Structure formats: C-alpha cells, structure tokens
Amino acid sequence: MKELSKAYEAKKYEDAIYKRWEQSGFFDPDVCIKKRVSKKTAKPFSIVLPPPNVTGTLHMGHAVMLAVQDVMIRYHRMKGEITLWLPGTDHAAIATQTKVEKMIFDAEHKTRQDMGREAFLRRVEQFARESHDTIVNQCKKMGASLDWSREAFTLDDARTLAVRTMFKQMYDDGIIYRGDRIVNWDPVMQSNVSDDEIEWKEETTAFYYLKYGPFVIGTARPETKFGDKYIVMHPDDQRYKKYQHGQKLEADWLNGKITATIVKDKAADMAFGTGVMTITPWHDATDFDIALRHKLDREQIIDYNGKLLPIAGEFAGLDIVEARPKIIEKLKTRGLLETIDEKYVHRVATNYRGGGVIEPQIRKQWFIGVTREFQRGGKKVTLKKLMQAAVKNGDIEIIPDRFNKTYFHWIDNLRDWCISRQIWYGHRVPVWYRGNEVFCGVQSPKGAGWEQDPDTLDTWFSSGLWTFSTLGWPKKTKDLVAYHPTSVLETGYDILFFWVARMILMTTYALGKVPFQTVYLHGLVRDEQGRKMSKSLGNIIDPLDMISQFGTDATRLSLIVGNTPGNDMKLSEAKVAGFRNFTNKLWNVARFMLLNVKKPKVIIQRPQGKTLADKWILVRLTATIQEVTTRLEAYNFSLAGETLRRFTWDELADWYLEIAKVEGNKDRILNYILNTILKLWHPFMPFVTEAIWQEVYRGKTVLLGARWPEANTLTSAKKITQEFALMQSIVIGLRAIRSDYRIDPANKIPVLMNTRKQKKLLQTLSPVIRDLARTGEMTVATSVKRPVASVAFVVQTGVEVFVDLLGVVDKEKERMRLQKEIDTLAPYVASLEKKLSNEQFVTNAPSSVVDEQRRKLNETREKLSKIIAQQKSLS
C-alpha cells in the first residue's frame, strides 16, 4: 500500500479528478441508470442550474449556488435516485450588449448605430461564444457535477423555438398585447426596462413651489411642467370646495396664458403641500393613470434622448439637466416662483443595470397582461391567480417560508409586465407587420413585404421558461416527462421576483404545472464586515483565488457551514483557511487509518465491535449517518456539515484513533469507518474524498457513484455511550490535573480509583486510560486508601480518582482547587433542591423531567459530598 503524502495538496488532484468524473459518465442520469442496479423504481431528482450570464465570470454568488446545489445533487445521486443537474448559460441581453458596446467603443470609437444591427450582433455573438467557455470551466472548478451533455443556452435554437411558441400562445390567448402605455425609458441605454429592473435611489434636491393661477403647486421637476393644463385636487378637500370638476380657468404660466381644467381625483394627497397639483401624464406613471381615468390629453415634453421638445419654447433642444436652472430663472422673472425647499428628499428611478436616470415615457410596447382573463380547465383565470394559487395551495414550498409573504405581496402590487426592449441582442419579438396586417408566429410569414418588429424580448421572458425549455418543450421529450416539474430550485432571494416568480407564471400558464416543488433561497455572500462585495469597495473575495489558495473543498465548505436559507452570510479568508485545515485533517485521518490497516477493503456491512471503544465509535457513526441524512433531507446543509465535522474531528480523530493505537488490530472496523465517512463527506468535499478513495481503492470505482450509507440504530447504544463517557471524564480529569500541577509528560504517576459499581469496567479500561492520560500504574478497587501526597477528583456515578503525586502536595492549592469545584456544585444542588421542593413543579412538569432532575440531584449531591470529604481530609 502506497503511503499518502503528509499534507493534502488540492492542486495536485482536483483537475484530474474532475476529468475522471466526467469520463465515468455518472453526471448523466442515463449512464447512471445503466451502470447501477436501480432502474424503474428509483425516484427522479432534478435541478436546473440558474444559468450564469454567458459573458460573466465566477463570483461568490455563483460559488454558493454551485456548492449548495452540488451537495443536494451528489447526495441524491448517491441515494440511488435518477439525478439530473442541468447546466446552461443566459444571454443576459442588457448586460451583455452593454458590455460589448463599451468594449467596441473603447477600442474603435464606434457605436452600435454606427455598425448597424447585423454587424453589431455578429460581434456580440462572437464575444458570447468566446466568453462561454470561461464561465463553464469555472463552474467545473467548483466541482459541480453537472450533466454537460444537456447544456442549454437561453438563445440557442431549441430555446428560441420555446420562446416563440410561448409568445404566440400568449398572443393568441390575448394575454400578450401591444399598447401605448407609460414605460420606464432609459435615455442612456435607449430602451425601456420593466418595473422590477428599476433601482430607486434616494436623493436630496430642491423642491419648488410655483404659482399656478390661484393655486400654489409643488414640483421637483420644473422642466416637465411646460404643458401642464390640468389641476388635480382631492374631491373631499374642503379648501377647494368651490372648484368644480371640469371647470376651466385661465392661468399665467411659463409660456404665457394657458387654459387649465380642474380635475377631482383621489390620487391627490390632501396632506401633501397645498393639496393641489398639476400633472404631466407623458412623464409620470401616477399622472398617466389619472389621465387614463379622466381621458385627458397627454403631451410629450422630453424626447427620447432626454432633451426638451419645442413645447419648451426657447429651451427646446436643451438637456433637462442644463435646462433646469434656466427655467427656474425664467419662473423667477415671471414672478411664478413662490419658495424653494432646498432639502427635499425623494427617490429617483434608475436602471439597475448601470444605465441612466429613468425618464417615464409613453411608448407603444408589448405587455403581458397579468390580470387578463383566459380559459383554463373550463374556468376563467388570470396569471396573477395562477401564480398565487401555486404557492397558496402548497404545490410549491418556499424555504424559508417567510418569503411566501414577500411573494404574495409582490403579486398583489404587480402591474402588466413590459416585455419588449429596444436593445438588439436577444429574442426578436416574433411579430411581423405589412400595412395594417399583423402576424404573430413561430416562423416568419410567407409572402413579400413583411417587416419584423424591431424590438427584442426581456431576458427574463426566456429565463422564465428555463425549467421546461431546457428539457425540450414544446416537444414532448422523454426528459420533459421524466424530470418536470423539477425537484428543487435553488437560488438567491434577490431574484425571487425577477426569475422565480416569472418561472411560476410561465410554467403554470404553459404546462398547467408548477416548475419546481421546492424553492430554496440562499442569502447574499458579504464581506467580514457585512458589506456587499463590490469592485468600488475593493472587498471582493474571488472564489477562484480561494480555490487556488485553499482548495475547492475548503471553499465549498466555507460557503455551506454557517449558511442558512434566506440569511446573508459573512465570509472571510480566515474562514476558508479554517476549512482548509479541516480538509487536511480528514486527509490525515485517512492516512493514519491506512497505515494501520493491512489491506484496504470496501466494507459496507457494519462490523461488530470488540472493545467498548469499538462499540462506541460504531454507535456514534451510526448516529452520525442518521443525523446527516435527516439534516440533508431537511435542507439543513450547515448542520449536516457540522455534525460530520464533530464526528470526524472530535470523536473519531481525538478519541477513537488514539485508542486504536493502544488496542490495535482493527482492520475491519477501520476499513468500514473510512469507507463510510468518505461517502458521508463526499457531497460536501468531493475532491479530497475522491482523492482518498482513488488512492485507497486504486481507482477501481469512483466515489461519485457510490451508494449513500445506511445503518440501523444499535441496541444498548445508551449503555455504551454512558460507559464511554465515564472513561472520557476520567481521562479528561487526569489530564487537567497533570496540566494544573505541571506534571512532566514523562512522569508516569500512579493513579487509584474508588468505585463500587464500575470496578470491572474500569479495570478493563485501565490500559486505555493510562495511555490517553499518560499515567503510571493504575489501581481500581472498591475501597482504596487515599495516598498521603495525592490530589483527587470525582466523576459520574461516584467514581473517586486519586492521583498520587509521590511527593508533597501543596495543601492550600489543593484546598482551593476543591473549593472552586464546591462553589460551582453547591448552588447547582441548591437550585435543584428548590425546584424539586416546589409542589407546582412536581405536579405540573412531565414525570420524565422530574425524574431527570432527581437523578441529577442525587448524582451531584454524592459528588459534592465526596469532594467536601476530600477537602476535609486535607488537614
């Protein structure tokens, strides 16, 4: 048997292991079925990978999602389920186009308009192709066991067919419509974006009070006010009782006299300012709604480049930012400016994709009507209702469940979804026009003279189909039947609305099914101070950097342990380093076990233990298998990892292996334990476990394809645990005294034990205790005399231990040491006595609790009295 190197070197193994996995075919469920016995009876388990942007690079957000999903996938695969993890990338229309536009402009000083649509798109596609391999290879670096044979792209042919089919179906159902509606226009990007793509930024600006006829109106945006000719007030506002709805009046305004009309509408807030406002329906969503309600005129003031139109008179052609102070000047000279509030705080809409300030505009766009009725199973339904029902009736479970509320609240406030964009990269709206004719279809219409709609679709439209478009829809493929609905969707809570909700919308509509049964939402990875990682703060922890420094397993583990659903987590390099230490510990545990085993063998059946320690470690391992399994089933990955870590380090390495050195001859049991813990750890730390597996079993099988361990609870587990705990506390007590009294490690001092009940057990265990505590001769008896120069302590069930110091004992020091013990025990005994003398407690508390307290009281009393006796005997 070849010896393992002293330390685990992740770099030496990882890439080769990933290749080995890919060659094994186990990533592909079809191969898995063939290679393993399980077939028809096995359950399917499927996850679609939230597709990373095709032009992106791996960041901690990706790393955490890959780690969590790979834990689930590997666990279910090992359980024997037919497990599919389907990869893909997202064309991320806006992000990618913006990136390429910038690159081209920086290098060649050309805009996309300079290049033309065709040429520009060729460049974007080329970039996406080149960039694709980067992100894919980075996913592999994380050890993700994805089935690359099924890889998809949101913009490939199969997905394009799905997108067009879906669009046409919704169009035919009247759910997709085209209309003049107010949209969020980004003048910088020259496209509109959906409501969810807006980021509100708080800003302190000046707020102007202007005279408008007999009224005073307030505005933060005087540059939009040129055309204002409606005065809106609340119908119940007593101050303006004398004005009638529809009443006309003359006002002196920016460009001279204007005829204004009174509008009574509840949208006016009586408590705000003067309670009176003028409206600009073309550039404000609220105003637009008011105008819609009362069928008012709308007029465009600002063009799509953010410049003022001729209605602004002498300001026409000016950018709104430069025009504002000039307009204020004019208002002043005309005597229309009443006052200015310089510290007005309000929120400005910006494009979250780094675009400019949003200027609402009315434009003819494509929308998905979320409240439009359509037929479904003989009933009239709406998309909103379908989305609500899927979660409300329990078809989809969201973890953590508090996000249910967030989800419902979002749906309640949901407006029609604007799906058309004026950018070029993406799915073209599948609609063609010829004169007054309109054609919507999967293929372009026959005949000449048709022109296609120039707009593209919101990237989330194609992402919304992801769970089923990746499985082959609209074709009725085997995959679609086998793996849909998918089992789990795992993603960050920050895209609950963007993506999760949209998938529910699309899937319930198109398939009448939910896209997934469980949604697991992870939190954001933040820096050690809890700040978001960002380039400008320079606090980014690069997962690839962590991998190269500490290994993939350590990086993964640091993202799993201490990470709970829906909560953000803090990450530091120190944390990753800590798990690198653990990786090495596991490696060395294996190294030790191999050195102590004659021949490595795969042992799946739990062997019988001979000694107490054997039995104990088997009890603990069995409990660990059960606990880890339960935790994983409950999506409690962090606790599963901690459970395993505790077993491996605290129980196996610190106790059992040390005892194995003394007892020896443990081939069978060591083989079994090693085999089992490698399997248990594999989902969390795939590389180091596979590396050990390959070294141990000479590459005959892959751990990736091994079966998850199972074990029935052992009988007499409780007795075994108690006896072992007694042994542990004796060892710990002895070590503490050695440490306290600075006893040289080479000094093997004699120990005597007084015990009634455990004499035989302790006699059997003395060789182990002697070795672990490094003591000398050990006497166990029912009543031994305490040596003159000795110190003592008491452990469970009244076992008294005397350590013979073979010299003079510092009586004062010993008295103090015992006193300290008395000081902690005495109040405890008192509190237990008080509790048990309380009749209310004895009658109301369950008898098991009362019994337990009694037991503790007796035990502690006995211990305390012995310690007091020891203290007395000192003098």
Add this chain to the structure above:
RNA sequence: GGACGACUAGCUCAGCUGGUUAGAGCACUGCAUUCACAUUGCAGGGGUCACAAGUUCGAAUCUUGUGUCGUCCACCA
C-alpha cells in the same frame, strides 16, 4: 408609510415544537514536537442570551411593546 429579518462569549454563528449547570469554530492564555496531522495535540479563561412587561411550576426559546442595525415593497406631485 407598510412588511420582513437580525440582535446569544472579542469575532462568526448553533441552540427544532419552552425543562441543558447556555454550546461550537476562530481569536486569547498555559503546556506539549520521533511514533497520522503544527494546516497539530492537551488543558483553560471568557456570556445578567439587546431592553421592558407578560404568560407559565419553569423563558435564550412563547406573547406584547421599545431600541439599534439591515433588507424589501409602496403612484405622495
């Protein structure tokens, strides 16, 4: 304005449906180095569980309120 989350040892967090003498990792202190591992071992110090009131025989855990921090949502011009 509404909703949600967090507040437990110096730091990061466990503590499930109320009963433990409140735990872990890191950091800290002391000791230890042929014998799997110093990316280590052994022993230790450290917490009025944010605050207040309530329910209960019993509260870190349940209820209500307060505070601090954070997140999301909302058409106040």
